[in-house]
Amino acid sequence: xxxxxxxxxxxxxIAPDTCEMVLQAAGTDAAVLEEVRPGQFINIKIDGxxxxxxxxxxxxxxxxxxxxxxxxxVGQGTEAMSRMTAGQELDILWPLGNGYDLGCLxxxxxxxGGGAGVPPMYGLCRKLAEAGARPQVILGFRSxxxxxxxxxxxxxxxxxxxTTEDGSAGIRGFVTDAMAALGTGSAAALEPGSAEEHANExxxxxxxxxxxxxxxxxxxxxxxxxxxxxxxxxxxxxxGFGACMGCSCxxxxxxxxxxxxxxxxxxxxxxx
Amino acid sequence: MVADMKTSLCGIELDNPVMAASGTFGYxxxxxxxxxxxxxxxxxxxxxxxxxxxGNPTPRIADCTEGMLNSVGxxxxxxxxxxxxxxxxxxxxxxxxxxxxxxxxSPADYAEVAEKLDQCSQVGWMExxxxxxxxxxxxxxxxTDPGAAAExxxxxxxxxRKPVIAKLSPNVTDIAEIARACxxxxxxxxxxxxxxxxxxxxxxTRQPILANTMGGFSGPAVFPVALRAVxxxxxxxxxxxxxxxxxxxxxNVLEMMMAGAAAVQVGSANLTVPTACRDIIGDLPGAMExxxxxxxxxxxxx
Numbered sequence: 097x098x099x100x101x102x103x104x105x106x107x108x109x110i111a112p113d114t115c116e117m118v119l120q121a122a123g124t125d126a127a128v129l130e131e132v133r134p135g136q137f138i139n140i141k142i143d144g145x146x147x148x149x150x151x152x153x154x155x156x157x158x159x160x161x162x163x164x165x166x167x168x169x170v171g172q173g174t175e176a177m178s179r180m181t182a183g184q185e186l187d188i189l190w191p192l193g194n195g196y197d198l199g200c201l202x203x204x205x206x207x208x209g210g211g212a213g214v215p216p217m218y219g220l221c222r223k224l225a226e227a228g229a230r231p232q233v234i235l236g237f238r239s240x241x242x243x244x245x246x247x248x249x250x251x252x253x254x255x256x257x258x259t260t261e262d263g264s265a266g267i268r269g270f271v272t273d274a275m276a277a278l279g280t281g282s283a284a285a286l287e288p289g290s291a292e293e294h295a296n297e298x299x300x301x302x303x304x305x306x307x308x309x310x311x312x313x314x315x316x317x318x319x320x321x322x323x324x325x326x327x328x329x330x331x332x333x334x335x336g337f338g339a340c341m342g343c344s345c346x347x348x349x350x351x352x353x354x355x356x357x358x359x360x361x362x363x364x365x366x367x368x
Numbered sequence: 369m370v371a372d373m374k375t376s377l378c379g380i381e382l383d384n385p386v387m388a389a390s391g392t393f394g395y396x397x398x399x400x401x402x403x404x405x406x407x408x409x410x411x412x413x414x415x416x417x418x419x420x421x422x423g424n425p426t427p428r429i430a431d432c433t434e435g436m437l438n439s440v441g442x443x444x445x446x447x448x449x450x451x452x453x454x455x456x457x458x459x460x461x462x463x464x465x466x467x468x469x470x471x472x473x474s475p476a477d478y479a480e481v482a483e484k485l486d487q488c489s490q491v492g493w494m495e496x497x498x499x500x501x502x503x504x505x506x507x508x509x510x511x512t513d514p515g516a517a518a519e520x521x522x523x524x525x526x527x528x529r530k531p532v533i534a535k536l537s538p539n540v541t542d543i544a545e546i547a548r549a550c551x552x553x554x555x556x557x558x559x560x561x562x563x564x565x566x567x568x569x570x571x572x573t574r575q576p577i578l579a580n581t582m583g584g585f586s587g588p589a590v591f592p593v594a595l596r597a598v599x600x601x602x603x604x605x606x607x608x609x610x611x612x613x614x615x616x617x618x619x620n621v622l623e624m625m626m627a628g629a630a631a632v633q634v635g636s637a638n639l640t641v642p643t644a645c646r647d648i649i650g651d652l653p654g655a656m657e658x659x660x661x662x663x664x665x666x667x668x669x670x
Binding site for chain 1: 639
């Protein structure tokens with residue numbers, strides 16, 4: 097973990113309550129980017145607020161020294177962040193958390209992101225694609241206006257299914273409705289690709305998910321029991337680096353700190 | 369002028385008066401990854417109970433103006449695991465006496481933890497936590513009643529020869545009365561203060577943010593309350609007092625010691641600025657020079 101000052105390179109609103117911020121690391125600070133893993137997060141000090149705000153890492157470019165975060169403006173801290181502009185500096189702790197374990201790469205990974213859980217799926221998707229996989233991605237949003245990054249996932253070579261709760265884009269319903277649609281032919285009708293290409297879609301051999309806990313639970317219930325999976329959890333944090341025990345959760349292997357031992361937990365250790 | 373940061377606490381010399389407060393520093397290992405924690409005067413490790421505890425349900429953290437709430441509820445692996453795993457791991461990175469933070473639900477619980485930790489040569493002091501606001505039985509229930517406070521301190525006093533330090537709650541009408549009860553029961557020192565009982569409500573859900581409804585408030589906002597408590601206590605008893613509450617600068621350290629503190633503990637600042645203790649210790653000589661202070665031992669306002 098390093099404590100670094102990063103400069104905002106650019107910030108833009110990509111959905112009504114969703115901002116994308118690109119941060120620039122100067123000089124040797126950029127070396128931290130060499131060790132970033134998908135699913136990790138940064139903890140940001142915001143002027144006027146006492147506790148830092150933990151935000152997941154969406155993407156990073158070690159050569160350029162940049163890191164991209166996408167966050168929802170859900171409270172006063174993130175609202176204040178959304179008003180910041182290029183050139184301003186941010187005091188951050190990074191990289192934090194364990195991130196997704198890519199030690200045992202699935203051949204046909206299924207990535208599922210819901211709302212604020214979409215951003216870490218992008219960095220994961222890139223790493224999986226670079227390793228030769230062609231991920232199937234399901235992204236869940238409230239409505240069409242909230243959708244972001246669909247094309248960016250597709251540009252990585254991933255097949256992308258969108259779900260919206262009101263049906264204004266993609267499949268009406270939740271990410272689990274898209275899981276059910278995989279391999280039934282209905283998914284094929286929603287995106288380019290031959291029927292053969294979609295024939296074995298339900299035969300994914302690993303599932304990665306990030307989103308609200310009810311979504312994670314539903315994904316777990318809908319995925320075949322024998323499929324390994326990794327899920328990223330959210331919790332209110334004090335420090336973000338394992339000192340305060342504020343964000344602990346019980347697992348089959350004892351108490352774990354979401355910020356330090358997580359946020360990614362193996363599907364097999366989660367107690368629902 | 370060479371600043372003399374040395375001080376002593378219950379007969380044990382400290383290189384400087386800055387300690388990290390219990391519950392904000394784990395068992396030291398997370399911070400040892402960031403800086404050499406041997407620069408600390410010492411630190412008080414995570415509150416330890418006879419049996420492992422998960423603590424309260426989450427959410428158990430809430431942000432506040434110049435502070436935070438926590439309702440962790442003494443999550444710890446239990447005293448046996450602390451002795452078998454945490455202290456040996458700490459011995460590799462920290463070579464000074466550490467302060468043990470002793471908790472329980474009954475005087476017998478406190479005595480059990482203290483008796484076991486008494487066998488550990490690493491432990492320099494027993495800090496008896498009679499002030500945690502986040503547990504149903506014990507904790508603050510002992511620290512808000514002079515008789516109950518004395519009972520716990522006596523129980524610990526009987527099982528250890530190490531200095532016994534009572535960590536006091538600010539959630540009382542007269543903190544000096546509790547301090548005197550602890551002194552009479554055999555305490556060798558006092559830590560003041562633990563967190564203030566507080567709460568927040570989420571405007572969107574109209575529900576308390578903390579799953580446990582209430583929690584302990586800490587951070588820079590409580591510094592004046594802690595300073596006042598140290599002032600009152602140090603005039604009521606003849607024991608060294610560790611000033612704790614909202615300290616986040618070398619100036620805060622000097623102010624706390626002027627109020628009567630023999631040493632200080634830095635708490636929440638460790639969570640927002642991981643190098644807070646290192647930074648404060650680094651700034652201390654400059655702050656002493658600025659205010660013409662040669663030795664911290666002579667700082668207390670009479």
